[in-house]
Amino acid sequence: MNPSPTRLLIHGASGRMGQALLRLAAEQPALFTVAAAVTRRAPAQRVVEGVPHFAATEVSGVPAFDVAIDFSLPEGFDPILALCVERGQPLVSGTTGIDAVQQAALAAAATRIPLVWATNFSLGVAVLAELVERAASALPGWDVDVVESHHVHKKDAPSGTALTLGQAAGSAGAPVQYASLRAGDIVGEHTVQFAGLGERIELIHRATHRDIFARGALHVARTLVGRAPGAYRVRDLLD
Template identity: 65%
Template structure:
């Protein structure tokens, strides 16, 4: 990709909390430009400024883009993935609650385009995931539990981040953890991984107090994914140079 030109970004799921944060923060950057935003109804958004906002029914009409950033719902995911494949554009997605078939479709799409799906775009969570994997491997006989808390409007439970951390636990010790989910107040996101043995307990905790950390991480990922060759990459590998998917 021509590094002198800003990356052209499509925001998908623009009317949600993350979509609005992405629009607001993208306007502050000079290394990328949002060419269009897509929401379910295409209603005007204050955060969009001069960026055109299209309804999902007109997704095929969006202008050329290098990378799509998607924080929508599972039912809106398939048309976007198809469009990215058709246009040869990269996809950065944080949409949770996807089906097994949709995850398989991501793998298939990676043969043609650059794909990144992550349940959480926090750098802290990327580091936490590796710490959890190491701790679970070092303490394979201990009980493992993951407790997550989010705002009352979050639909999926356990959260995508909790399941991602659970996969790290299972990778480390060969067994999945137990999960507990709380939906209360306006909590942005809290995740506690607890490993308990006889007479002692280890807790690894991440607390998000501002949704902007996720939007900033997603925009940084989008910048790095724009112009990247086909393949599926994980956030840790992309941002931290690690090997985790």
């Protein structure tokens, strides 16, 4: 772990996750300082609460940083990945919807810098994925179902997290079925059910506040600094 504050570049700073990252980083000055915040459109102010702001088109001119955290859109993903590779700095990204070409670019970048791309940065979900993989390995032949619930405005189904959990079970050879529910303002709930003859196991994660994802991303970012190049998972960086 770094003895001095980690200098963050927050890419996608005007979004919900970006705003949470700025707020939570400011609450931990001993651990984090924000070197720059990058927004999709030109900022109304160049400096906000001591943080320099840049438009996405100006990302190449941002000051030195230790690690970039990206929660933006697919069209903004290529420049931030290229910047991190050019400067040899780590990247943490939760940008969803990237295409096969961008996935290939991620894999190539991982040979030069440490990076994490994940659908969910909750540390609890990272532990859940490990438990799911272990259960699937220990229970061959059991039925596996992933049931996820989210707020009514979430469009994708199954959620990216549900698919990640399904992949964890599938890595042990288990066939997986999915079910999705959209209701109210549910932040996120995932249940992985293992059913055998006469018995059943349920592994559940419930998110009650969206800050858990920003906190997890900050933890991953600070832990990633100084690592060897490679593609890491959130669960690889729990210690």
